[in-house]
Amino acid sequence: MYEINLVPDVKAELLHKQKLRNLVILICIAAGVACVVVVIILAGIVATEAITLAQLDHEIKCRSEGDTNCTNTDTPVNKFDNLETLLTMKSQMYDLNALNDAQMNLSRIFSMFDVILPDSPQSGTVNVSMLDADFESMQFTINANSKNSIGFTAREAFAKGLKYAYFDYGTYKREEDGTYVDIPSYCITEHEENGILYGVYAKGKAGCEAPLVTKSTELPKVTNVEYIKIRRTYKDEKDLDNYINGKDSLAKKGEKSAAGSYYFESQCIKYVDGEFSEEKTLEDCALLDGDVELEAGSYGRSDGNQMVLTFTANFTLNRKAFLAQNKHMIFVGPTKRNVTDSYEPVRDIFSEEVTIVEESK
Amino acid sequence: MASSTKSSKSVALGKRAKIDSAQRYMLIFVCAASVLLGVTVVAVIYFTKLISFNLKLISVKNEVITTYKNTQKNLKEISNSVSGLSTNEYLESVSRMRGSNCEGFDEKGMDGSYALSDLPMVRECSALRVITDALPYTKNQDSALTSFYILLLLADHGASIDNISASDFEAIEVGDVALSTMKISADFKDSQTAIQKSLQSIEKSIRNFNISKATLGYSEDEETGLTQLSLSASFMSFNAEKAGLVAIKRTVCAKADNEKCTAAGGDNGIVELSSLEYDD
Numbered sequence: 132m133y134e135i136n137l138v139p140d141v142k143a144e145l146l147h148k149q150k151l152r153n154l155v156i157l158i159c160i161a162a163g164v165a166c167v168v169v170v171i172i173l174a175g176i177v178a179t180e181a182i183t184l185a186q187l188d189h190e191i192k193c194r195s196e197g198d199t200n201c202t203n204t205d206t207p208v209n210k211f212d213n214l215e216t217l218l219t220m221k222s223q224m225y226d227l228n229a230l231n232d233a234q235m236n237l238s239r240i241f242s243m244f245d246v247i248l249p250d251s252p253q254s255g256t257v258n259v260s261m262l263d264a265d266f267e268s269m270q271f272t273i274n275a276n277s278k279n280s281i282g283f284t285a286r287e288a289f290a291k292g293l294k295y296a297y298f299d300y301g302t303y304k305r306e307e308d309g310t311y312v313d314i315p316s317y318c319i320t321e322h323e324e325n326g327i328l329y330g331v332y333a334k335g336k337a338g339c340e341a342p343l344v345t346k347s348t349e350l351p352k353v354t355n356v357e358y359i360k361i362r363r364t365y366k367d368e369k370d371l372d373n374y375i376n377g378k379d380s381l382a383k384k385g386e387k388s389a390a391g392s393y394y395f396e397s398q399c400i401k402y403v404d405g406e407f408s409e410e411k412t413l414e415d416c417a418l419l420d421g422d423v424e425l426e427a428g429s430y431g432r433s434d435g436n437q438m439v440l441t442f443t444a445n446f447t448l449n450r451k452a453f454l455a456q457n458k459h460m461i462f463v464g465p466t467k468r469n470v471t472d473s474y475e476p477v478r479d480i481f482s483e484e485v486t487i488v489e490e491s492k
Numbered sequence: 493m494a495s496s497t498k499s500s501k502s503v504a505l506g507k508r509a510k511i512d513s514a515q516r517y518m519l520i521f522v523c524a525a526s527v528l529l530g531v532t533v534v535a536v537i538y539f540t541k542l543i544s545f546n547l548k549l550i551s552v553k554n555e556v557i558t559t560y561k562n563t564q565k566n567l568k569e570i571s572n573s574v575s576g577l578s579t580n581e582y583l584e585s586v587s588r589m590r591g592s593n594c595e596g597f598d599e600k601g602m603d604g605s606y607a608l609s610d611l612p613m614v615r616e617c618s619a620l621r622v623i624t625d626a627l628p629y630t631k632n633q634d635s636a637l638t639s640f641y642i643l644l645l646l647a648d649h650g651a652s653i654d655n656i657s658a659s660d661f662e663a664i665e666v667g668d669v670a671l672s673t674m675k676i677s678a679d680f681k682d683s684q685t686a687i688q689k690s691l692q693s694i695e696k697s698i699r700n701f702n703i704s705k706a707t708l709g710y711s712e713d714e715e716t717g718l719t720q721l722s723l724s725a726s727f728m729s730f731n732a733e734k735a736g737l738v739a740i741k742r743t744v745c746a747k748a749d750n751e752k753c754t755a756a757g758g759d760n761g762i763v764e765l766s767s768l769e770y771d772d
Contacts, residue, residue, distance in 0.1 A: 141504045141507045141508060141511075142507055144507075144511055145507045145510050145511050145514075148510075148511045148514040148515060149510070149514050151514070151518065152514040152515070152517055152518050155518045155521060155522060156517065156518070156521045158525075159521040159522060159524065159525035160521075160525075162525050162528070162529060163524070163525055163528045166528050166529055166531075166532035167528075167532075169532060169536060170532055170535050170536070170539075173535070173536060173539035173540070173543070174539065176539070176543055177539055177542055177543060177546070180543065180546035180547070180550065181546075183550055184546065184549060184550060184553065187550065187553040187554065187557065188553070190557055191553065191556055191557060191560065194557065194560035194561070194564065195560060205564045205568070206564065206567075206568075207564075208560060208563050208564060208567065208737065211567055211571075211608060212607065212608035212609045212611065213608050213609065213611040213612060214567070214736070214737065215734060215735070215736050216611045216612055216615060217567070217570055217571060217574065217608065217611060218570070218735035218736055218737070219629050219732065219734050219735045219736075220570075220574055220611075220615060220620065220623065221570045221573075221574070221735070222732055222733070222735035223623050223624070223626075223627045223629060223732045224623060225669065226627055226666075226669045226671060226730075226732050227623070227626055227627050227700075229666050229667040229668070229669040230627065230666060230669075230671075230700045230702070230730055231700065232667070233666055233667065233702060234695070234700055234702050235702060235703050236691075236695045236703075237691050237695075237703045237706055237725070238688050238691035238692045238695055240708075241684065241688050259708075260709060260710060261707070261708070261709035261710075262706070262707065262708040262709065263706075263707050264705065264706045264707070264708075265704075265705050266702075266703050266704055266705065266706075267704060267705075274709075338582070455695060479684055480684065481684055481708065481709070481710060481721050482710070483710045483719055484709075484710060
């Protein structure tokens, strides 16, 4: 008798299930281990970050308040003695620069008017009876009059003169160890001689290469002061270069010149092809900013029985011309020029207001 | 025959039971693995957010430390500069008289290597006193008016003063600098030359009196009937503000779009500004 024992379905299914079970368990264990590893890694990173944060907190505390356990963190910020005083002094020094950069010199107005107001038999002489100045907007308004103008000639001459007026400023330089250094402006007084502008350097005055003082409550004693005449104006660019190199074209025989050791460095005077260019100079250093607005003008007989011209003008001036930081300012008009900070007035620019009783037709 | 059938059946049952058992084991392991996976996913999301936030915190704290380092370095440099300037010969040559609190200053040997605790005396007595004269930090109307008046008196043949008055102090900005300013209004009546000399005296002053507006014209004296040039001008007098350190509070937001956090200034660097209080 034969018994055919074919692998029954159940056994086959069991084998299959057992294989599947083993595989599933393997996968689950592997997944479980992976999950645990990932969590451990992330927890480790968090722990490291926590340690880092604690170290950073400690360093911040050391640098702000200080602590007995601090090393190599310098003086804590809140432990600086007289911190407010120190910072205020630093702030004062910084603020002073800003203030000095913004300071304006009203006193230059007299020198400016002396240059731009017509004063000749041809154009007439113009005086100002009222000036209103706003140094924030640089708007100026004048009431002016002329007692010898022919018609409105003086008014036109004033407007034209102001349009073409310019200024110049700069620094006087002295040679020191092969290079040129600035001479402080308070060491120089300027004047004009035979049509040439000079700056006289008071070498030896306090602050002008004089012996300095330390820890003194007394004024420094003025010892030997040497007055050195430095040319400011030059014929052309070649004349300037020669002066810097020691050749003074205007020096008289036997006369000691400052050429070669001193010169004036201008911020406005421009040369084209070696020659002075008024056009180029006016580009940056024109006195007028914009146009002159001429308001109501009258020409007629005054109560003194004189023919007079009165007019009002509004104009905006170049701020640079009045900035105190721009030293050795000179104004140049159609017929004359004037230094400002060493200025002695030539004529009275201001006069009383004139009233016209009978206007000329 | 019957017995073999019976035993076959029991073997089959046994095998079925094993199949069931295998299936049960699979279910248990899969459930356990699922739970573990679920917990892991939650933990990963949590840790990832925490790590990201901590990285932000670390970055901000490093910035704070850099700021502290720079502040310490700057304070040290300022201290050295102030120390050096206190014996600067050019500043000393401006020749400001010392105050009465400076007795014994030279004898103390203040040659520039003083301690910061001596700073108030150094400020008043060394070459640095010129800075306080040029730009005082204490707001004193009388002192400013007196300084202005002295300038007018010192002018060589200066103008006669009709009237001087001053406004209250108010805050102003000159360039990018915050200062206090007081407006001084002055009226002069004299010749053109005298008025010019008075103006030049004011302009040469070490203390800044900056002209803002001016009106020049002729006016008649009611008593004498004389006409003179009159100047009515406004000058700005300045005072420095006391300086100090400010405390800045930084808020770091876990979520950049968290309205509550960003409304409190989070992630923008500045939430509160408050002056640090410290003893001098």
